[in-house]
Amino acid sequence: MKREDILAYIDEHKDRFIEELNDLLRIPSVSADPAYKDDVKRCAEVVKQRLIEAGVDKAEIHPTAGHPIVYAEKIIDPSLPTVLVYGHYDVQPADPVDLWDSPPFEPVVKDGKIYARGSADDKGQAYMHVKAFEYMTRSGELPCNVKFMIEGEEEVGSVNLGIWVKEKKEMLKADVILISDTSIIANDTPSITVGLRGLSYVEVEVTGPNRDLHSGVYGGAVANPANTLCEMIASLKDENDHITVEGFYDDVEEVSADDRAEMAKAPFDENAFKTELKINATRAENGYSPMEGSSIRPTLDVNGIWRGYIGEGAKTVLPSKAYAKISMRLVPFQKSEDITRKFKEHFERIAPDYVQVKVKELHGGEPIVIPTDFPGYVAASKAMEETFGKTPIPERGGGSIPIVALFEEVLGLKSILFGFGLNSDDIHSPNEHYGIFNFLKGIETIPLFYKHFTDSHEG
Ligand code: BES
Ligand code: MN
Ligand code: MN
Numbered sequence: 001m002k003r004e005d006i007l008a009y010i011d012e013h014k015d016r017f018i019e020e021l022n023d024l025l026r027i028p029s030v031s032a033d034p035a036y037k038d039d040v041k042r043c044a045e046v047v048k049q050r051l052i053e054a055g056v057d058k059a060e061i062h063p064t065a066g067h068p069i070v071y072a073e074k075i076i077d078p079s080l081p082t083v084l085v086y087g088h089y090d091v092q093p094a095d096p097v098d099l100w101d102s103p104p105f106e107p108v109v110k111d112g113k114i115y116a117r118g119s120a121d122d123k124g125q126a127y128m129h130v131k132a133f134e135y136m137t138r139s140g141e142l143p144c145n146v147k148f149m150i151e152g153e154e155e156v157g158s159v160n161l162g163i164w165v166k167e168k169k170e171m172l173k174a175d176v177i178l179i180s181d182t183s184i185i186a187n188d189t190p191s192i193t194v195g196l197r198g199l200s201y202v203e204v205e206v207t208g209p210n211r212d213l214h215s216g217v218y219g220g221a222v223a224n225p226a227n228t229l230c231e232m233i234a235s236l237k238d239e240n241d242h243i244t245v246e247g248f249y250d251d252v253e254e255v256s257a258d259d260r261a262e263m264a265k266a267p268f269d270e271n272a273f274k275t276e277l278k279i280n281a282t283r284a285e286n287g288y289s290p291m292e293g294s295s296i297r298p299t300l301d302v303n304g305i306w307r308g309y310i311g312e313g314a315k316t317v318l319p320s321k322a323y324a325k326i327s328m329r330l331v332p333f334q335k336s337e338d339i340t341r342k343f344k345e346h347f348e349r350i351a352p353d354y355v356q357v358k359v360k361e362l363h364g365g366e367p368i369v370i371p372t373d374f375p376g377y378v379a380a381s382k383a384m385e386e387t388f389g390k391t392p393i394p395e396r397g398g399g400s401i402p403i404v405a406l407f408e409e410v411l412g413l414k415s416i417l418f419g420f421g422l423n424s425d426d427i428h429s430p431n432e433h434y435g436i437f438n439f440l441k442g443i444e445t446i447p448l449f450y451k452h453f454t455d456s457h458e459g
Contacts, residue, residue, distance in 0.1 A: 001136075001139075001141045001143070001447060001448065001450075001451045003386055003387065003444070003448065005139065005141075006135060006443075006444050006447055006448075007444060009135050009138075009139065010135075010440055010443055010444060013131075014436075014440060017127075017131050017439070017440075017443065018109070018114065018436065018439070020050065020127070020131075021107075021114065021119075021123065021124055021127050021439070022107040022114070022116070023046070024043065024046060024047070024050075024089070024118075024123050024127060025105065025107040025114070025116040025117070025118055025119055025123055025124075026105055026106065026107065026116075027039050027042055027043040027046065027105070028091075028094070028104075028105045028117070029042075029043035029089055029090050029091055029118070029152065030090070030091055030092070030093050030094070030117075031066075031067055031090035031091070031152055031153050031154075031155050031156045032092070032093055032155060032156050033093055037067075040067045040068075040089075040090060040152050041067070041068060043089050043090075043152070044061055044067070044068045044069075044070050044089065044150075044152055045061065047070045047089050047126075047130075047150050048060070048061055048070050048072070050127075050130055051070070051072040051130060051133075051148060052072075053134075054130050054131070054133050054134035054137065055074060055133065055134060055137030055138070056072040056073060056074045056133075056146075056148070057073060057074050057075065058072060058073050058074075059071070059072035060072070062164060064153070064160035064161070064163070064164055065160050065163075066152070066153050066156070066159070066160045067090060067151075067152030067153050067160070068152055069149060069150070069151045069152065069160075069161060069164055070089070070148065070149070070150040070151075071147070071148065071149050071168075071171075072147070072148040073145070073146065073147040073148065074133075074137070074142065074145065074146050075145045076142060076144070076145055077145070078145070080143070080144040080145055080454065080457070081144045081145070081174075081175040081176075081453060081454055081457045082144060082145040082146070082147060082173065082174040082175055083144060083145070083146050083147070083174065083175070083176055083177075083178050083449075083450060083453065084146075084147045084148075084149065084172060084174035084176070084177045084178070084411075084413065085129045085133075085146065085147065085148045085149070085150075085177075085178050085179070086149055086150070086151075086177055086178070086179045086181075086403070086407070086415070087122050087125065087126025087129060087148075087150045087151075087179065087180065087181065088122045088126065088150065088151050088152065088153075088154035088155070088181065089118075089122075089123060089126060089150050089151070089152055090151070090152040090153060090154055090155050090156070091117045091118035091121070091123070091155065092117065092118075092121070092155050092427075092428045094117045094430075096430060097430075099430035099431075100430045100431055101115070101430075101431055102115055104116060104117040104430075104432075105117060107119065109436070112435060112436050112437060113433040113434065113435050113436065114433060114434050114436065114439070115431055115432070115433045116432065116433075117432055118432070119425075119432055119433055119434035120421040120422075120425040120427050120432060120433065120434035120438075121181065121421070121425070121427035121428065121432065122154065122180070122181045124434040124438075124439055125180035125181055125419060125420060125421060125434075125442065126150055126180065126181075127439075128180055128420065128439060128442035128443045128446060129148070129178070129180065129442075129446060130148075131443045132442070132443050132446035132447050132450075133146060133148075135443070135447055136447050136450065141447070142450070143450050143451055143454040143455075144450060144453070144454040144457075145174075146450075147171075147172065147174055149161075149172070151403075154181075154401065154403070156363070157201075157362075157363030157364075157365065157402060158365075158402055158403040158406075159363065161403055162403065162406050162410075165403075165406060165407065165410050165411065166410055169410065169411060172411055173411075174411070174413060175376075175413070175453075175457070176375075176376040176413060176414060176415075176416060176453065177404075177407050177411075177413050177414070177415040177416065178376075178415070178416050178418055178446075178449065179401070179404070179415050179416065179417055179418065179419075180417075180418050180419050180420055180442055180446075181401055181417070181419055182196075182397055182399065182401075182417045182418075182419030182421065183397070183419050183420075183421040183422055183423050183425070184392070184419065184420060184421070184422065184438075185266060185267060185393060185395065186267075186422070187422070187435070187437055187438070187441075188388075188390075189267060189390070189393065190384045190385075190388040190390055190391075190392035190393070191266070191392050191393040191394070191395040192372075192377065192380055192381065192384070192392045192393075192394055192395070192416070192417060192418065193370075193395055193396070193397040193417035193419060194369060194370045194371075194372060194377075194394040194395065194396055194417070195295065195296075195332075195367070195368065195369045195370065195395075195396030195397060196367060196368050196396075196397055196399060196400055196401055196404055196417070197295075197298070197299075197329040197330055197331055197367050197397075197398055197399065197400050198329070198330035198331070198334060198335075198336050198364070198365050198366045198367035198368075198400060198402070198405070199327060199328070199329060199330060199336065199363070199364055199365045199400040199402060200327070200328040200330060200336050200339040200340040200343065200361075200364050201303075201325070201326070201327045201328075201361075201362040201363050201364060202325075202326050202327075202328075202340060202343060202344070202359050202360060202361055202362060203323065203324070203325050203326075203359075203360045203362055204229070204323065204324050204326060204347060204357060204358070204359050204360075205321060205322075205323050205357065205358040205359075205360070206225040206226075206228055206229040206232070206321065206322045206323070206351075206355050206356075206357050207225060207320065207321050207355060207356045207357075207358075208222060208223050208224060208225035208228070208318075208319075208320060208321070208354065208355050209222050209318070209320055210320060211320050212317050212318065212319055212320050213317070213318040213320070214316065214317070214318070215316040215317055215318040216316060218318055219318055222318065222354075223352070223354040223355060224318050224319070225307075225319060225320065225321055225322040225355050226307060226308050226319055226322040228322070228352060228354070228355050229305070229322040229323075229324060230305075232347065232350055232351070232357075233302060233305075233324060233326075235350060236300055237300065240285065240286035240287075241283070241284065241285040241286055242285065242286070243298065243299075243300045243328075244346075245300075245339075245342050245343050245346040246342060246345070246346055247342050248298070248339065248342060249298075251333045251334050251335065251338070252297075252298060252331055252332075252333075252334060253331060253332045253333055255292075255296045260292065260296075263291070263292070263295075263296070263395075263396070264289070264291070265393075266291070266393050266395055268289075268290075268291045270282065270290065273290070276424065284297075285297050294398040295395075295396040295397060295398050296331055296396055297331060298328060298329055298330050298331050298334060299327075299328060299329040300326065300327075300328045301326065301327055301328075301329075302324050302325070302326055303325045303326065303327050304323075304324065304325040305322070305323070305324040305325075306322070306323050306324075307319045307321055307322045307323055308322070325362070326343075328343065329398065329400065330366070330367050331367050332367050332368075332369055333367075334367065335366065336364030336365060336366055337364065340361050340364060343359065344359040344361075347359050363402070364402070365400050365401075365402020365403070365405065365406075366402065366405035366406075367400075367405065368404050368405045368408065368415075369396070370414060370415065370416070370417065371414070372394050374414060375453060375456040375457070376414055376416045376453060377394075377416060378452070378456065379416075379449050379452035379453035379455075379456055380392075380416045380418055380449050380452075382448070382452045383445050383446075383448035383449040383451075383452055384445055386445075386448055387441060387444050387445045387448065388441075388445075397417070401417075404417075416449070418442075418445075418446070418449065420438045420439070420441055420442040420445075421434065421438060422435065422438065
């Protein structure tokens with residue numbers, strides 16, 4: 001397998017690749033909103049069809065209690081290694097839609113980037129694998145076996161995929177899992193994500209009086225649950241930005257000074273970071289850099305807060321209830337269930353007697369760290385080195401892909417987080433985009449991973 005041949009194939013077919021991706025991006029496969037259920041299903045069918053066209057022997061749609069999983073495989077020789085590709089075809093909701101410069105499900109190419117919901121997360125990245133596979137089958141250069149599982153519920157916690165993986169352990173036998181759903185540092189600075197944070201996600205409800213009240217007639221005599229919720233949330237961190245939930249840090253791994261020094265070598269331009277986000281200052285836990293705060297340290301953040309009057313103009317009301325969605329990002333060796341329980345107990349304990357609180361668990365996932373000294377990582381590093389001309393930097397990421405820890409636990413397989421996005425792709429945000437450079441770079445690099453991975457098994 002030669003890089004020049006891959007590049008020639010990409011050059012010949014790139015317009016078609018982009019058109020095909022755009023067709024996928026036109027399907028609003030929003031997993032969180034039941035209104036899009038049929039679109040999610042239609043998207044699964046298109047993904048299956050594309051896998052068939054790319055040359056798999058078998059492609060199936062596996063229904064679940066939620067959205068379907070697309071499974072496909074090409075087994076050329078059982079004695080050769082097997083790469084299991086994971087990706088997700090579901091996307092985040094597009095709102096706030098009015099902040100998009102073009103409609104979220106009508107992809108446009110502008111300045112070398114494809115703008116659409118799901119372009120980077122994760123349709124564009126998952127589709128690189130389909131096209132890289134197409135190259136390998138059409139050129140007769142597929143060096144090993146391939147299995148694909150492309151799911152439709154990553155953005156809602158992958159609960160049904162977790163159940164399915166436990167049932168299909170035999171079918172999913174492989175040697176490594178390959179996933180493109182993360183970022184590189186920059187287009188001239190390749191990196192491989194070697195850590196993901198876990199997640200505890202809860203919704204809290206604070207109830208005051210039994211009904212909404214006139215804020216003049218009752219204000220000053222009755223606690224406002226919106227005010228109380230804000231006070232409670234504010235108390236969840238101290239002046240050092242330390243989370244105050246009892247026992248929150250009990251299992252947090254303190255990263256050694258040596259490892260921190262090593263990580264600090266990764267390029268990070270704090271001024272460029274601030275300029276890009278239009279902020280005057282960063283804010284991290286006392287004693288940690290912003291880069292550490294967003295990778296090796298746990299967090300607690302309000303993701304949404306509501307109730308009371310939020311329409312046009314003013315309405316004087318003292319709401320009966322207030323709500324917030326709160327996510328906590330976890331690091332090794334915190335456990336999602338344990339942290340959720342600790343949060344719930346803490347939140348109930350700090351509730352003043354003039355309100356009642358409820359804590360509802362939404363979803364969770366475990367953190368993971370991936371070693372750099374096993375054949376999968378070495379193959380990924382070599383492949384990127386060939387196509388970027390630089391050795392990729394191993395980097396711990398701040399996002400979560402909860403299923404990765406489960407793959408290791410249930411299938412005993414390590415994952416390679418072979419992402420080609422950029423942190424500035426605005427995933428989950430308005431104007432999400434994916435660079436055509438990144439899309440094509442992925443298609444170019446993936447076949448070389450297969451080659452190096454297979455070679456390492458023979459040698
Ligand atoms: N692809 C992202 C995760 C990601 C993005 C990791 C960039 C590293 C860098 C994934 O689709 C995602 O958004 N995960 C969710 C968790 C899920 C349970 C909703 C997240 O991290 O918020
Ligand atoms: Mn994703
Ligand atoms: Mn996502």
